Amino acid sequence: MTSRSTTTTARPSSEGRAVARTQTLLKGKDGIGTVRRTTLPGGLRVVTETLPSVRSATFGIWANVGSRDETPSLNGATHYLEHLLFKGTKKRTALDISAAIDAVGGEMNAFTAKEFTCYYARVLDTDLPLAIDVVCDMLTGSLIEQADVDAERGVILEEIAMTEDDPGDCVHDLFAHTMLGDTPLGRPVLGTVDTINDLDATRIRRFYKKHYDPRHLVVAAAGNVDHNKVVRQVRAAFEKAGALKDSEATPLAPRGGRRAIRTAGGLEVVNRKAEQAHVVLGMPGLARTDDRRWALGVLNTALGGGMSSRLFQEVREKRGLAYSVYSYTSGYADCGLFGVYAGCRPSQVHDVLKICRDELDQVAEHGLTDDEIGRAIGQLAGSTVLGLEDTGALMNRIGKSELCWGDHMSVDDMLARIAAVTPDEVREVARDILGQRPSLSVIGPLKDKQAARLHEAVS
Amino acid sequence: MTSRSTTTTARPSSEGRAVARTQTLLKGKDGIGTVRRTTLPGGLRVVTETLPSVRSATFGIWANVGSRDETPSLNGATHYLEHLLFKGTKKRTALDISAAIDAVGGEMNAFTAKEFTCYYARVLDTDLPLAIDVVCDMLTGSLIEQADVDAERGVILEEIAMTEDDPGDCVHDLFAHTMLGDTPLGRPVLGTVDTINDLDATRIRRFYKKHYDPRHLVVAAAGNVDHNKVVRQVRAAFEKAGALKDSEATPLAPRGGRRAIRTAGGLEVVNRKAEQAHVVLGMPGLARTDDRRWALGVLNTALGGGMSSRLFQEVREKRGLAYSVYSYTSGYADCGLFGVYAGCRPSQVHDVLKICRDELDQVAEHGLTDDEIGRAIGQLAGSTVLGLEDTGALMNRIGKSELCWGDHMSVDDMLARIAAVTPDEVREVARDILGQRPSLSVIGPLKDKQAARLHEAVS
Numbered sequence: 009m010t011s012r013s014t015t016t017t018a019r020p021s022s023e024g025r026a027v028a029r030t031q032t033l034l035k036g037k038d039g040i041g042t043v044r045r046t047t048l049p050g051g052l053r054v055v056t057e058t059l060p061s062v063r064s065a066t067f068g069i070w071a072n073v074g075s076r077d078e079t080p081s082l083n084g085a086t087h088y089l090e091h092l093l094f095k096g097t098k099k100r101t102a103l104d105i106s107a108a109i110d111a112v113g114g115e116m117n118a119f120t121a122k123e124f125t126c127y128y129a130r131v132l133d134t135d136l137p138l139a140i141d142v143v144c145d146m147l148t149g150s151l152i153e154q155a156d157v158d159a160e161r162g163v164i165l166e167e168i169a170m171t172e173d174d175p176g177d178c179v180h181d182l183f184a185h186t187m188l189g190d191t192p193l194g195r196p197v198l199g200t201v202d203t204i205n206d207l208d209a210t211r212i213r214r215f216y217k218k219h220y221d222p223r224h225l226v227v228a229a230a231g232n233v234d235h236n237k238v239v240r241q242v243r244a245a246f247e248k249a250g251a252l253k254d255s256e257a258t259p260l261a262p263r264g265g266r267r268a269i270r271t272a273g274g275l276e277v278v279n280r281k282a283e284q285a286h287v288v289l290g291m292p293g294l295a296r297t298d299d300r301r302w303a304l305g306v307l308n309t310a311l312g313g314g315m316s317s318r319l320f321q322e323v324r325e326k327r328g329l330a331y332s333v334y335s336y337t338s339g340y341a342d343c344g345l346f347g348v349y350a351g352c353r354p355s356q357v358h359d360v361l362k363i364c365r366d367e368l369d370q371v372a373e374h375g376l377t378d379d380e381i382g383r384a385i386g387q388l389a390g391s392t393v394l395g396l397e398d399t400g401a402l403m404n405r406i407g408k409s410e411l412c413w414g415d416h417m418s419v420d421d422m423l424a425r426i427a428a429v430t431p432d433e434v435r436e437v438a439r440d441i442l443g444q445r446p447s448l449s450v451i452g453p454l455k456d457k458q459a460a461r462l463h464e465a466v467s
Numbered sequence: 468m469t470s471r472s473t474t475t476t477a478r479p480s481s482e483g484r485a486v487a488r489t490q491t492l493l494k495g496k497d498g499i500g501t502v503r504r505t506t507l508p509g510g511l512r513v514v515t516e517t518l519p520s521v522r523s524a525t526f527g528i529w530a531n532v533g534s535r536d537e538t539p540s541l542n543g544a545t546h547y548l549e550h551l552l553f554k555g556t557k558k559r560t561a562l563d564i565s566a567a568i569d570a571v572g573g574e575m576n577a578f579t580a581k582e583f584t585c586y587y588a589r590v591l592d593t594d595l596p597l598a599i600d601v602v603c604d605m606l607t608g609s610l611i612e613q614a615d616v617d618a619e620r621g622v623i624l625e626e627i628a629m630t631e632d633d634p635g636d637c638v639h640d641l642f643a644h645t646m647l648g649d650t651p652l653g654r655p656v657l658g659t660v661d662t663i664n665d666l667d668a669t670r671i672r673r674f675y676k677k678h679y680d681p682r683h684l685v686v687a688a689a690g691n692v693d694h695n696k697v698v699r700q701v702r703a704a705f706e707k708a709g710a711l712k713d714s715e716a717t718p719l720a721p722r723g724g725r726r727a728i729r730t731a732g733g734l735e736v737v738n739r740k741a742e743q744a745h746v747v748l749g750m751p752g753l754a755r756t757d758d759r760r761w762a763l764g765v766l767n768t769a770l771g772g773g774m775s776s777r778l779f780q781e782v783r784e785k786r787g788l789a790y791s792v793y794s795y796t797s798g799y800a801d802c803g804l805f806g807v808y809a810g811c812r813p814s815q816v817h818d819v820l821k822i823c824r825d826e827l828d829q830v831a832e833h834g835l836t837d838d839e840i841g842r843a844i845g846q847l848a849g850s851t852v853l854g855l856e857d858t859g860a861l862m863n864r865i866g867k868s869e870l871c872w873g874d875h876m877s878v879d880d881m882l883a884r885i886a887a888v889t890p891d892e893v894r895e896v897a898r899d900i901l902g903q904r905p906s907l908s909v910i911g912p913l914k915d916k917q918a919a920r921l922h923e924a925v926s
Binding site for chain 1: 520521522523553561562565566568569570571572573574575589590591594617618619620621622623624625626628629631632633634635740741742743772773774775776779780783784785786787788789790791810811812841842845846847848849850851852853856857858
C-alpha cells in the first residue's frame with residue numbers, strides 16, 4: 009500500500025509521560041474520513057477514521073494472533089480465548105460486560121481468523137466512551153478463571169457441532185486442509201473436540217499474556233470520533249491496567265511473508281447424509297501483499313463474483329444446477345487460496361464440477377473478454393465505495409490495514425489501482441493461478457459410484 | 468402508526484395527464500431523512516426518504532403478495548415468481564439485468580415473505596436512474612417463459628434442499644406448521660418439492676398479473692434521492708409499460724387484520740441425523756397492529772434479545788449448554804407468534820428446554836425486574852437509531868410502513884413510544900403471551916427415550 013502521510017505532530021511530554029506520536033495518514037473529503045494514527049509508549053497503535061456526517065462509531069481492538077500461531081495441541085486456543093475475554097475482568101462480570109453495551113442498543117462481538125483476532129462494539133457516537141471503557145477492560149483485565157473456561161467449553165463444543173452441521177461452511181475448512189494439510193494454516197480456527205477438551209485456564213492464560221501485549225495490538229475507531237479524545241481514553245485505560253510501562257517498546261512489524269508454504273492438494277471427500285453435496289474446487293492463490301492481487305480481484309469478480317459472472321451464468325442461470333455458486337480468494341501473509349464453491353444435489357455434482365473445471369481451463373487459456381473485465385472493474389469500484397458507509401466496515405479497513413500492512417491506502421488510490429488493471433495482467437494471473445492443477449474438497453451424501461468419478465475434476 | 472402529514476401539494480395536470488398527489492409525511496433533521504409520498508394515477512404509491520449526507524441510494528418495489536395468498540397447490544408460487552422476475556423482460560435478458568447492476572458495483576436482490584415480496588437495488592447515488600430503470604422493467608415487463616420456468620425449477624429445488632440441510636433455519640418453518648397447521652400462514656414460503664414440480668408458466672403468469680397490478684405495489688427509495696425525480700422516472704417507466712392506464716384506480720388498503728386464525732399447537736418432532744438438535748418453544752404472539760406490540764418488544768428483548776438477556780445468561784453464559792439461544796416475535800396482519808430458539812446437542816435438549824420453560828413461566832408470573840426493563844428499552848432505542856444509517860434499512864422501513872400500515876412514524880415518535888412502555892404493560896403482556904400453554908417444534912437426532920420426554924416442556 010502507498011503511504012499517504014501528510015503531517016506529523018509530536019505531543020509534548022507533560023508530567024513526565026512518554027511522548028505519543030500522531031500522524032495524519034489520509035485527509036478526508038466529501039464523505040470520506042480523515043485517518044490518523046498515534047503510537048503510544050508501550051508500542052500501542054491507535055488509528056481512527058473521522059466521518060462527522062454519521063451519528064455512530066465503531067470501536068475495535070485487533071490482536072496480531074490467529075489460529076496459525078497455535079501448536080497442534082493448542083489448536084482452537086485463539087478462538088477459545090476470544091470467548092473468554094467476554095467472561096469477566098477484575099472490574100466486570102460477564103453480565104456487566106454484555107449489559108453495558110446492550111443497555112445502549114450497541115452491537116458487541118468478536119471474530120477470530122487465521123492471522124488475527126478482533127473485538128468490537130458499534131454504538132451511537134455519544135456512547136463511544138462507554139464502548140472504549142468496556143472493550144479496553146476486556147482486553148487488558150480479563151481473569152480467565154478455570155470455572156469460566158469449563159463453562160465456556162460447552163459453548164465452544166456447541167459451536168463446533170453447529171459448524172459440523174453446516175457443510176456449506178465447513179467445506180471451506182476441509183479445503184484448507186486439502187490444500188495445506190496438518191499445518192497451522194491448514195487447521196480449523198475453532199480447533200477440534202479433542203484439543204478443546206484438553207485446554208485449561210493455565211495454558212490459555214499463558215497464550216493471552218504472550219499475544220495480547222500492547223505491541224501486538226491495534227486500536228481502531230471509525231465514525232463520528234475525535235482522534236485525540238479516543239487516544240486519551242485508550243491511553244488512560246491501558247495505563248491504569250499497567251500495560252504501557254515499557255516506554256521503549258515499539259509496535260510489532262506486520263506478519264512477514266516470504267516463507268513458502270507447502271501445499272498438499274489432491275482430493276478429499278467426507279461422506280455425510282444430507283440433501284446437498286458441497287464442493288470447493290481450487291488451487292493456490294496469492295499472498296496478501298502480492299502485486300498481482302488487484303488483477304486477481306478482477307478475475308475472481310468476473311469468474312464468480314456476482315449474478316452476471318461466468319460461473320453463476322453457466323451453472324445457475326442457464327442450467328439451474330445450483331442455488332449457490334461463487335468463487336473466492338483468501339490471502340495470507342505468505343500464501344493464498346483460490347476456490348470455487350457450489351452446493352447441489354449429489355446427482356448433479358459431476359455436471360457442476362465439469363462446468364466449473366471447463367470454465368477455469370477456458371479462462372486460464374484464453375483469459376476474459378474486455379466486456380467481462382470492464383464490468384468486473386466497475387463492480388469492484390462501486391462496491392468499494394458502497395462499502396464505506398458503515399462505520400463497522402471502516403473500522404475493519406483501518407484496523408486490518410494497520411495490523412497487516414502498517415500502512416493505509418486512500419479510497420482514491422484504491423479506485424485508481426482497480427481501474428488500472430489491464431487485460432494483460434488479468435490474462436497473466438489467470439494463466440498463473442487457474443493454470444495450476446486444481447484440488448477438490450467435497451462434503452455430501454455421495455454414492456460410491458458418484459465418489460469414484462470425482463477425480464475427473466482434478467485430473 | 469401516527470400520521471405525521473405536514474404539507475400537501477398537488478401537481479397540476481399537464482398534457483392531459485392525470486394528477487399525482489404528493490405529501491410530505493415526515494420532516495427530516497440531524498441526519499434523519501424527509502419522507503414524502505406521491506400517489507400516481509393507476510394507484511401506484513411512491514415513497515422516498517431523502518438523506519443528503521450519504522452517497523448511496525436503495526431503490527425497491529414492494530408487492531402486497533406473499534405465501535399466505537397461495538392456495539395449497541400454488542404453495543411456493545410467490546417465491547418462484549420472485550426468481551422469474553430476474554430471468555428476463557421484453558427489453559432485457561437475465562444477463563442484461565444482472566450485468567447492469569454488477570457493472571456499477573450495486574447489490575440487487577429480492578425477498579419473499581408470508582405477506583409481501585420486495586425487489587431492490589442498492590447503488591451509488593449517481594447510479595440511481597439505472598437502478599430505477601432495471602427494477603421497474605423487471606416488475607412491469609417480465610416474460611415468464613416456460614423455458615425459464617423449467618430452468619429456474621432446478622434452482623428453487625436446490626434452495627429447498629439447502630434449507631432442508633439447515634435445521635436451524637427450517638425449524639422455524641416447522642414451528643409455523645406446528646402453530647398454524649396446513650393453512651396459508653402455516654405453509655413454507657419456498658413451497659414443497661411437489662408443488663414446485665407442478666407449477667408451470669401459465670399459472671405463474673396468472674399469479675403475476677393478479678398480484679403485480681400497480682394498486683398492489685409500493686415503490687420506495689431512500690438515501691441521496693430527489694423525490695420528484697424518482698417519481699418522474701418511475702411514472703415514465705410504468706406508463707411506458709402501459710401499467711397506469713386506469714386513472715381512477717386507488718391504492719389497495721393495507722391487508723386487513725380482524726380475522727381470527729386457528730392455532731393448532733402441540734408438539735412436532737422431525738428426526739434427522741446431525742450433531743445438534745434445534746428447538747423452538749413458543750406460543751401465539753401479537754398481530755402487527757396490536758397496541759401491546761411495544762411492550763412485547765421490550766419483553767422479547769429482555770428475555771432473549773441480547774447477550775445480557777435472561778435466556779442467554781441462563782442457558783449459555785452460566786451453563787454453556789448452547790451456542791445460539793434467543794427469542795423472537797413474528798407479527799402478521801391478524802395474528803403473530805412468539806418463539807424461543809436454541810440449538811444444542813441432543814443429550815442437552817431437556818436441560819435447555821427446562822430452563823427456557825422455567826424462565827417463560829417465571830416471567831409470566833412475576834414479570835421482569837425494573838433493571839431488565841430499563842436495559843431493554845435502552846437497547847431497543849439505541850438499535851433503532853443505529854439501524855437508520857443504512858439506506859437499505861431505510862428503504863425497508865418506509866416501504867413496509869406504506870404497504871402494511873399506509874402510514875409512517877417518525878423516529879422521535881418511535882423512541883417516545885418505546886420509552887413510554889411501563890413495567891405494568893410488560894407484566895400484562897408477559898402474562899397474556901407467556902402465560903399461554905407453549906408448543907414445541909424439534910428437528911434433530913433424538914433417541915426414542917429423548918423424544919419421549921419432550922412433552923414435559925409443553926405440559
